[in-house]
Amino acid sequence: MTAVNDAKVALDVSASRPASPPRLWLRLGHAAAAGIVLLWLFPVYWVVLTSFKPIVEINSAIPSFVFEPTLENYRDLFAKFEFSGVLLNSIVVTVATCVVVVAMGVMAAYALARMKVPGEKHIALWILSLRFLPPIAVAIPFYIQWQDLNLLDTYPGLILVYVAFNLPFAIWLLRGFLADVPVELEEAALLDGLSRLQILWRVVVPVILPGLASTSIFVFVFTWNEYLMALMLTSMHAVTVPVTISKFVMPYTILWGDLSAAVVIQLVPMLAVVFLLQRHIVRGMTLGAVK
Amino acid sequence: MELQRVATGTVAVEWQRRERWIILLLLGPSLLYLLAMSVYPTVYSLWLSVHNYTIYRPDMVSFAGFDNFAELLDKEVFAQSFLVTILFSLFSVTLEFGLGLALAVLLDRKMAGIGLLRTLLIVPVLISPVGMGLTFRYILAPTYGLLTYLLQSVGIPTADWMASTTWALPAVILVDVWQWTPFVTLILLSGMQSVSVEVVEAAELDGLTEWQKLWHIVMPLIRPVAMVVLLIRLIDSIRVFDMIFVLTRGGPGTSTEVLSIYSYVTGFTEGDMGSAAALAWVTVAFVNILVFFFLRALARTEGS
Numbered sequence: 001m002t003a004v005n006d007a008k009v010a011l012d013v014s015a016s017r018p019a020s021p022p023r024l025w026l027r028l029g030h031a032a033a034a035g036i037v038l039l040w041l042f043p044v045y046w047v048v049l050t051s052f053k054p055i056v057e058i059n060s061a062i063p064s065f066v067f068e069p070t071l072e073n074y075r076d077l078f079a080k081f082e083f084s085g086v087l088l089n090s091i092v093v094t095v096a097t098c099v100v101v102v103a104m105g106v107m108a109a110y111a112l113a114r115m116k117v118p119g120e121k122h123i124a125l126w127i128l129s130l131r132f133l134p135p136i137a138v139a140i141p142f143y144i145q146w147q148d149l150n151l152l153d154t155y156p157g158l159i160l161v162y163v164a165f166n167l168p169f170a171i172w173l174l175r176g177f178l179a180d181v182p183v184e185l186e187e188a189a190l191l192d193g194l195s196r197l198q199i200l201w202r203v204v205v206p207v208i209l210p211g212l213a214s215t216s217i218f219v220f221v222f223t224w225n226e227y228l229m230a231l232m233l234t235s236m237h238a239v240t241v242p243v244t245i246s247k248f249v250m251p252y253t254i255l256w257g258d259l260s261a262a263v264v265i266q267l268v269p270m271l272a273v274v275f276l277l278q279r280h281i282v283r284g285m286t287l288g289a290v291k
Numbered sequence: 292m293e294l295q296r297v298a299t300g301t302v303a304v305e306w307q308r309r310e311r312w313i314i315l316l317l318l319g320p321s322l323l324y325l326l327a328m329s330v331y332p333t334v335y336s337l338w339l340s341v342h343n344y345t346i347y348r349p350d351m352v353s354f355a356g357f358d359n360f361a362e363l364l365d366k367e368v369f370a371q372s373f374l375v376t377i378l379f380s381l382f383s384v385t386l387e388f389g390l391g392l393a394l395a396v397l398l399d400r401k402m403a404g405i406g407l408l409r410t411l412l413i414v415p416v417l418i419s420p421v422g423m424g425l426t427f428r429y430i431l432a433p434t435y436g437l438l439t440y441l442l443q444s445v446g447i448p449t450a451d452w453m454a455s456t457t458w459a460l461p462a463v464i465l466v467d468v469w470q471w472t473p474f475v476t477l478i479l480l481s482g483m484q485s486v487s488v489e490v491v492e493a494a495e496l497d498g499l500t501e502w503q504k505l506w507h508i509v510m511p512l513i514r515p516v517a518m519v520v521l522l523i524r525l526i527d528s529i530r531v532f533d534m535i536f537v538l539t540r541g542g543p544g545t546s547t548e549v550l551s552i553y554s555y556v557t558g559f560t561e562g563d564m565g566s567a568a569a570l571a572w573v574t575v576a577f578v579n580i581l582v583f584f585f586l587r588a589l590a591r592t593e594g595s
Contacts, residue, residue, distance in 0.1 A: 033397045037408045040473060044414055046437065047426040063437045108321035111314050123322070130329055134530040134578060136551040137571040140339065140558050141332035144349070164328035167321060196313045225419035227533040228551075232559065242421040246537050249425070256429055263422040270417040 044267070051260035058256045073257035077265075081258060083244070087265070090241040092155055094223045097162040098216045104163070105170035105215065106208075110200050112171070113178035114186070124175065130168040135228050143232050153235045161229050166219045173218070177211030178204070217273050224270065241266050339568035346562040359569035369570075371545050372553040376577075378460065379535075379549055380528040383467040387524055388517075390468065391475025396505060398476065399483045409480065412473040420470065420533035427466045428453065428538055453539050456546040463535050463547050467528065475520050482516030483509060518589055525585065529578050550574045 050058060052069040077083045111117055112124055142161055143152075151157035181204065189203045205212070227242040234243060241262065248259035343355045363369045398409060415423070430437045433451040442449045452458040486509055494508045510517075532551040535541065541548030541556065548556070551574065558567030 029397060029400065030402050033394075033400070033402070034404070034408060036394060036397065037411055040469070041411055041414060043423070043426045043430060043469065044418060046430060047422070050429065059435050061435055061440070063435070063440050104321045104324070107317040111317040115310060115314050115317075117314055117318060123318075127325065130325060132526050132578065132582065133329065134551065134571065134574050136530070136532065136554050137336060137575050138329070138332035139555075140564055140568055140571065141335035144339075144346075144564065145332075145335070160328070164325065167325060171321065196310070197316075200317075221417060225421070227419070227421050227536075228555075242419050242533070245419075245421055245425065249428075249537065254428070259425055260429075263418070263426065266422060267414075267418055271414065 047260050047263050050256060051264045053257065055257055058260075073261040074265075077258045077261045081244070083262065083265075086239055086241055086244045089155070089238050090224060093158050093162065093238070093240060094220055096155070096159050097166060097223045098219045100159070100163050101166045101170045101219045102212055102216050105167060105174050106205065106212065107200070108167075108171045109174035109178055110204065113175045114183070115196075124172070127168045128172050131172070135165070139229060139232055142229070146233060152233055153238050155238055157233050158230065158238055158240070161233065162223050162226065165226075165229075166222060169222075170215050170219060173215050174208070174211060177208050177215075181207050220273070221270060224266070336568045336571060339565055340572050341569075342565050344564040346559075346564055355565060359566045360573075362566065363569055363573065368545055368548070368553065372548050372550050373577075375460065375545070375547060376529060376549045379464060379467070379531065379547075380525065382464045383471070383528050384521065384524045386464070386468045387472045387475050388521060390472045391520075392479055392517075394472065394476040395479035395483060398480055409477065412477060414473075415470050416474045416477070418470070421537050423470045424466055424534040424537040427462075427469070431462060454543050456543055459539050459543060459547045463538055466534055466538065467531065470534070471524060471527075475524065478516060478520045479513060482513035486512045522582070522585060525581065526578055529574070529581070550577070 049065070051073055052071070053064070053067055054070050054072060057064050057067050112120055117123065146152045146157050151160070185203055185207065186199050189199045194202065225242060226240075227246070230240045230243045231246070234240065245259060245262045245266065248255040248262070340359055341355055341357065343351075343353045343358075345351070398405065398412075418426075431439070431452045433439060433449070433454075439449045450458055452462045490508060490512075491504065494504050499507070530551055531549055532555070535547055535549060536552055536555070539547045541552040545553075550570065554567050554570040554574065557570060558564050
C-alpha cells in the first residue's frame with residue numbers, strides 16, 4: 001500500500017516538474033474558469049434578483065443591483081393569478097408521469113437487459129429512435145384525437161402523452177444501469193428459490209435505486225419544463241407552470257415581476273435535486289453513453 | 292447474462308416456458324403503449340398530410356393528394372423557414388460545441404472549488420427553455436433591459452433586438468448557446484475525466500505542450516462522447532420550439548420562424564392541420580436525413 005503511494009507521489013513529482021506551466025498562467029486559468037462560470041450564471045442571478053424587486057425598480061431604465069427586497073411579486077402571483085392551482089397541476093402531472101414511467105421502464109428494461117428477448121437489439125434501437133421524433137410531428141394528431149376523447153385540458157390527457165415521451169429514454173437509461181449490476185447476485189437468489197419477479201423486486205430494484213433516482217430526475221425535469229404539448233393540450237383546468245409563465249407576456253405589457261417569481265419557483269425544486277444527485281446527472285444527459 | 296444455465300433438465304423446459312410469459316408481462320405493456328402512442332399518431336399525421344383538414348370545420352375533410360406538399364414548395368415562407376432552421380442549428384451547435392469544449396478544457400484542472408463550479412454549471416441546463424427565453428427577453432428589452440443599459444453606458448448603439456429582422460435570429464441563437472453550452476461542457480468534461488492519469492502523465496514526460504496534449508491525446512479519447520453530444524444537440528436544435536416561441540413567436544415577420552413554429556402557426560393559428568402535418572413530416576424527414584449522414588460519416592471515420 002505505502003509502496004504504491006510512494007510510487008504515485010514520485011510519479012507526480014517527476015511528472016509535474018518539467019511540463020508544469022508557470023504559476024501565473026495557472027492562476028489566470030483558475031480565475032478565467034471561475035469568471036466564466038459566474039458570468040454564465042448571471043441571467044439566473046438576474047431573474048432571482050428581479051423577482052424580489054418592487055415594480056418601480058423592475059421597469060426603471062437604470063437597472064438596480066441594490067434595492068429594498070420585497071415579496072410583493074410572489075404574493076401577487078398566488079393572490080391574483082391563482083398560481084397555487086397551476087403549481088398543483090404541474091406537481092400532479094409530473095409526479096404521476098415519473099411514477100408510471102419508472103415502473104413501466106424498470107420492468108421493460110429488466111426484460112431487455114437480462115432475459116432472452118427475441119429481436120432484442122432491434123427493439124432497443126426502435127425505442128431509442130422514438131427519443132428523436134420531433135414533438136410537433138405527433139402533437140397535431142394528439143390534439144385532434146384528445147378532442148374526440150374529451151381528454152383535452154385534463155390530467156390524464158397530459159400524463160398519457162408525457163409517459164409516451166419519457167418512456168423510451170427511461171428504458172434506455174435503466175437498461176444501462178441494469179447492465180452494470182453483476183448477474184451473480186441474481187443467480188444466488190435463483191438458487192435460493194426466488195422467482196423472476198421476486199428477484200426483480202427484492203434483489204435488483206434495491207441495487208439500482210440510484211439508477212431509478214436519476215431516471216426519475218430526468219423524467220421530472222423534462223415533464224416539469226415541457227411547454228409545447230402543455231400549450232396545445234390545456235386551456236384552463238390543467239394548465240402547467242411553463243404555460244402560465246408564458247402567459248405573463250401580454251399584448252401590450254409583460255408582467256416581469258410575476259414572471260420572474262414564477263421562473264424562480266419553477267427552478268427551486270430542480271436545484272434541490274441537482275445538489276443531491278449531481279453525480280448521476282451527466283450519465284442521463286447522454287442517454288447513458290457516458291458513465 | 293443468462294440465468295438459465297443454473298436450471299437443468301425438465302426444470303429447464305418448464306423454466307423457459309415460464310420465462311416467455313414473464314417477458315410478455317414485463318415488456319408487453321411498454322411495447323404496446325409505445326406502439327400505440329407512436330404508430331397511431333404517425334399514421335394519423337401521414338393521413339392528415341394528404342387531406343384538407345381545418346380545425347374550424349372538422350366535418351369537412353377532403354382528399355388532397357400531395358397538394359399540401361406541393362403548396363409548401365411553392366411558398367416562400369417555407370423556404371425561408373427551412374433556411375432559418377438551418378442557420379439557427381448551424382450557428383447554435385457550432386458555437387455551443389466550440390465554447391463548450393473551451394470551457395471544458397478550462398475546467399479540467401485541479402483547483403479548490405472546481406467541484407462547486409461544475410455543479411453550478413448544471414443550473415442553466417435545468418432552467419426551462421421558457422424561463423431562460425423570457426429571462427433573456429427581459430435582459431435584452433429595449434428600454435429597461437440590462438444589456439441595453441450596459442451597452443449604452445459604454446457608448447455602443449443598441450436596438451430593439453427582438454423587433455429587428457437583423458438581430459432577432461442572432462439573439463435567439465445567443466439564448467440557445469447560453470442554455471446549452473454548459474450541457475456540452477459537462478458531458479465533454481466527464482469524457483475528459485475518464486482519460487486515465489497515466490496517459491496524460493506519459494505525455495507530459497514526453498514533453499508535449501498543453502496544446503499537443505489536448506489535440507493528440509485528449510481529443511481522440513473523448514471523440515465518442517463528443518459525437519454523442521453533437522448528435523443530441525443537432526437533433527434538439529432542429530426541433531427547437533419553446534425558447535424561440537416565447538422570445539419572438541417566430542417574428543419579426545418570419546425572421547426567426549423555424550420549422551416547428553411554422554408548423555404550429557399553420558396548424559393552430561391558421562387552422563390548416565393538413566398543411567401543418569405535411570410540414571411536420573418534412574421536418575421529420577430532414578432530421579432523419581441529417582442523422583443518417585451524421586452516423587454514416589461517424590462510421591466511416593471510425594472505420595479508418
